[in-house]
Amino acid sequence: MLMSYSVDAQKTQIMEKKIDSILTLLTLEEKVAMCHAQSKFSTPGVPRLGIPEIWMSDGPHGVRAELKWDSWDYAEWGNDSITAFPALTCLASTFNPALSKAYGVSVGEEARYRKKDVLLGPGVNIYRTPLNGRNFEYMGEDPYLASKLVVPYIKGVQENGVAACVKHFAVNNQELWRDHINVEVSDRALYEIYLPAFKASVIEGGVWAIMGSYNKFRGQYCSHNELLLNKILKTDWDFDGVVISDWGATHNTYESAMFGLDMEMGTGTDGLGTTALNHYDRYYLALPFLESIKKGEIDEAVVDDKVRRILRLMHRTNMNLNRPWGKMNNVEHHDVARKVATEGIVLLKNKESFFPIKDKKELTIAVIGENATRSMTLGGGSSELKPQFEISPLEGLKKRYKNAKILHTMGFASGPSAYDEVLPSPYNADSLKVEALKLAKKADVVLFFGGLNKSHHQDCEGDDRKQFKLPFGQDELLDDIIALNKNTGVILLTGNAVEMPWLGKINGLIQGWYLGSIAGNALADVISGDVNPSGKLPFSFPVKLKDNAAHYFGELSYPGDSINQYYKEDILVGYRWHDTKKIKPLFAFGEGLSYTSFELKNFKLKQKTYTKDENIIVSGEVLNTGGLDGAEVVQVYIGKPKSKVKRAVKELKGFKKVIVEKGETKSVEITINVNDLAFYDESISDWNLEKGSYIAYIGNASNNVTEKIKFEIK
Structure with missing residues (x-):
């Protein structure tokens, strides 16, 4: 060293x-x-x-x-x-x-x-x-x-x-x-x-x-x-x-x-x-x-x-004589992209094991939604890309499902991708809807590919979204589809939370993000069950916009008056806000389901009293109690009850992703340094470690804590 x-x-x-x-x-x-x-x-x-x-x-x-x-x-x-x-x-x-x-x-x-x-x-x-x-x-x-x-x-x-x-x-x-x-x-x-x-x-x-x-x-x-x-x-x-x-x-x-x-x-x-x-x-x-x-x-x-x-x-960089030569896009990069995509896809609802959908004869799957075929590497501003290829969700499903019959119609359509303007759709919305409902009625399963699309006022550099709800009449279309076919699952391709008034009526929900070149293969991997989903949400989904802390305090908090903006929620961003104000989110930070089940057990702290510079060792076991191999993310949050300053109920301070085979148990150890529990003290313009009682919250989501352990900092 x-x-x-x-x-x-x-x-x-x-x-x-x-x-x-x-x-x-x-x-x-x-x-x-x-x-x-x-x-x-x-x-x-x-x-x-x-x-x-x-x-x-x-x-x-x-x-x-x-x-x-x-x-x-x-x-x-x-x-x-x-x-x-x-x-x-x-x-x-x-x-x-x-x-x-x-x-x-x-x-x-x-x-x-x-x-x-x-x-x-x-x-x-x-x-x-x-x-x-x-x-x-x-x-x-x-x-x-x-x-x-x-x-x-x-x-x-x-x-x-x-x-x-x-x-x-x-x-x-x-x-x-x-x-x-x-x-x-x-x-x-x-x-x-x-x-x-x-x-x-x-x-x-x-x-x-x-x-x-x-x-x-x-x-x-x-x-x-x-x-x-x-x-x-x-x-x-x-x-x-x-x-x-x-x-x-x-x-x-x-x-x-x-x-x-x-x-x-x-x-x-x-x-x-x-x-x-x-x-x-x-x-x-x-x-x-x-x-x-x-x-x-x-x-x-x-x-x-x-x-x-x-x-x-x-x-x-360019004057470094030992600089590597780099590599053009290749199979190894495609594999990394696919791995990131499959591990990042988040399963959010799975009523009566709607997912995975097995490939079998006599099964008709209606794939409805423009996002099943639309390029998601275009648009978005400076992040727009020119991939060597882009596998659409529809293409990925057709490649994976050799026995089931897959039918597709757009259902809804936006305009062409644009950086600085909203372009109208060239399609007739009523005609698209009629075709979608025909398909939904005769299918065994409906997979609705909706969300946003990296166009202006969607997920795009240069301006913000205009609304929290889904655009292009998707909510209304979904209601009509569900009325005809209850066996409906939704795959959202977005970079943001959206309002979901139809959530209680659908059987399955996958948050699919923008997945790049290998999007279709990665989604098919998870939908078919070839890959067991293990993604966890990196941000909270509020039920309604006002439940989000920035919006709770009105226009001066977001978006400001065009001159000034005040972050009135202060440190209570995301799950910190939902926890502390007891406002239940639609989906919580760290939340994500699996096709198997896990039990977190025997979690403990190596000791119960700590001082500055020491490491807190959190250890325990993750048991896979289901029938499939899978991965779980153990999350450790720390809270300070009766603090002398305003605090969130708890804050993420450690996590570990663990792969556990079916029926097996894996030991987990997560290290948190005591100094990382300090708050920024404005009275001294420096970090301050508060003495007293703390609580370690251990779980697999910010809203699913299975163990609370008290400890002291002297």
Whole structure:
């Protein structure tokens, strides 16, 4: 261990000396040029010294298709198709850090093969409202879960000599008015809820880049924010990487220079196009920055720090002689995508064992819904992908079911995918409905593939959803289908919670997410029973929108008044709110069923009294009491009754996914450090570990606790 540290420290020393030597060779003009874009997704190098350009690409779920130099139009290359991996909501639902590492390695290999130096992802903004159009790109509502899954993802990407760029820093929890809304949130909620996954990315993940967000925080834009970037990120967390602006998120030369931004991207949308005003040299960190330094308004040491960070990024990526070559999309990546998808699919209702549906003759399955055939890799904004192939749910079912008869009709239809507008459907809704009801009436089983679709006002960058209910008349269509055929199951393809007025009338419900290239095969795996579902929800599903904490407090809490927004629920986000206010969710955080059954038993703590720095060891057994092999997620929440400060009833502090064969028992051990039970004390602006009695809640969902164990912290 000491030898490893010594070698790493020696490498770092050598790298820093090289960087210092390069800095002395650069002109001021060359240094400033490195701090801003030269195209949509690149920054210039210094040809005179053989310093390469830096090339970036979206995004967290796969490497985006090549774009033209100066526009958002696709370059239409023939060799830029990739593996589309499941959305990060699905990855979070796996509760499997090892699988997150495999995901990161795979997407990093494809980024490296495509000669990218920075992958713009993953995203770890907290799920605060189910209307946020970009929730599907993030890892749910719980900071602990997001922290535990983002770290292996980062390490997996960066093994390939490609920088992960964690985004969007910070409190960027809605798309509506994202480019100017000012977020006001308490220090306690900031540190306990909205920063932990970013902190873990830096301190545990060693991430090489961070993206600043569009919105303001306490009156300053987040891409040049003195508190967030200079104090918290670069001073408190000792981040030594590069802060990259979101595209067009830079607003001021002095603040950009002085308040933590290192690299400005996307300020002019037509680049070297029609007007001088949008020329790359007119960026805030371009000629205006150079002129401010020459006038003495900004010290040259400021640009030196930025360039030092940029050179450090280069030494880790495109100037690293030991960098791997990467891999094009391949069968191994497809296997990882399928594994993530099947482990992330969540079974939420299974009345009278509706699922799995066995393949047998004389069985007619009516597959109804546009989402059974619609591409879900298109749309969504910057996460849009160009996969080598995409297997639809209908295609996957037809491939899997050789004996049963599968019939399909659209039932409902939206318009074509669009980033910045809502396009009307080319189909007649009444005609589609008539055909759907005909099919439902004569089928043995109805599988309704509904949900959202990554179009504008659905799950999409740039704006939020307009409603909590399902769009395109799906609720009404479902009611009519159920009236004709009670043997109906619903598969929701969404990145968000939705309202479900029909839930009590259906027999089965699967939350299917956006599953990428292998979507159809993965869904068929679970629907048929080839794979036993083990996904758990990474966020709460409220019964109605008002049950969500952000919406409970009215418009100033969400979406704000277009100028300011106040996070009035404070630390009570998601299940913390539902637990503490005793508002029953439709489906709870951590909830998810299996085709087998489990019993958690004999759970205990190694000791009953702890002090600072000690580890709490929670141990017990998971018994598979059903007839199939399966996987269960043991979840440990900690609560502090009679606290001197406001607290949630309980908070997730440990989990472990365990594979248990039928009839077998597996031992489980989960370690929680006592220091991680501290709260952020605003009176001292630091973490404070409260003494006294605590309770460990052990279960397989936030609403299904099977054991409570008291312990003391002295």
